[in-house]
Amino acid sequence: MKKILLFISMLIPVYVNAVCDNSEIVNLGKLASNITYDTEYSKSLSKYTVTFYNVVEDIYLEYNNKKYSPNQNNEVTISGLEEGNVIDVVVYPNASDCRSSLLTISVKLKYYNTFYNDSRCKKYADNGCSTVYCTNQFLDVKPTLILFEESLKNTCEEPAIPLSKPDNEEVTLYDKIADFLLDYGIKFLLIAISLTVSILIFTNKYRKIKHGI
Secondary structure (H helix, E strand, O other): OHHHHHHHHHHOOOOOOOOOOHHHHHHHHHHHOOOEEEEEEEOOOOEEEEEEEOOOOOEEEEEOOEEEOOOOOOOEEEEEEOOOEEEEEEEEEOOOOOOOOOEEEEEEEOEEOOOOOOHHHHHHHHOOOOOHHHHOOEEOOOOOHHHHHHHHHHHHHOOOOOOOOOOOOOOOHHHHHHHHHHHHHHHHHHHHHHHHHHHHHHHHHHHHHHOOO
16 A cells, blocks of 8 residues: 555645756845835825835745736835835745745835924914924824824923822832821921910010019
């Protein structure tokens, strides 16, 4: 039985990736490392377009299970991309017998800042205040009206909200004395003043009685 299985396995053709050898992978990897890109955002469509450059005919790009071959200018364009995402574009050799990935290009598509150059930013800028919601056209966080207004207040109008002390912070003897004085110091002061006034009044009356006044 083992001999039969061995004979059958010898008849099955073995896949050998003869085209995609190590030296070619190295050369194609160098070509892939030359790829650059830029992003363009359409405010009317609220979508991104990413254009890749230096994509030679020996390689192609793949994104979202779709193959993108370079045009005559060695460029690849991927459009209709949502903001706030990170896309991973994989570079492959343009050979049917070679499926080894050469490079993965990650492109971060930031959120468009709808409050960029907003008229409400001007008075804060005149006062020397600055916030990314006024100065940056693209942000890592999706901008909202609440975040925009809070950013202006915290940066330019109101002091930063103080952090509360951690629950596990060690209380020192100085802290205990300070808390005690704050709690009872005023009471003791009023009692001391009352006692002092009472003593002065009693002393004055005693002197008058002693001298027959």
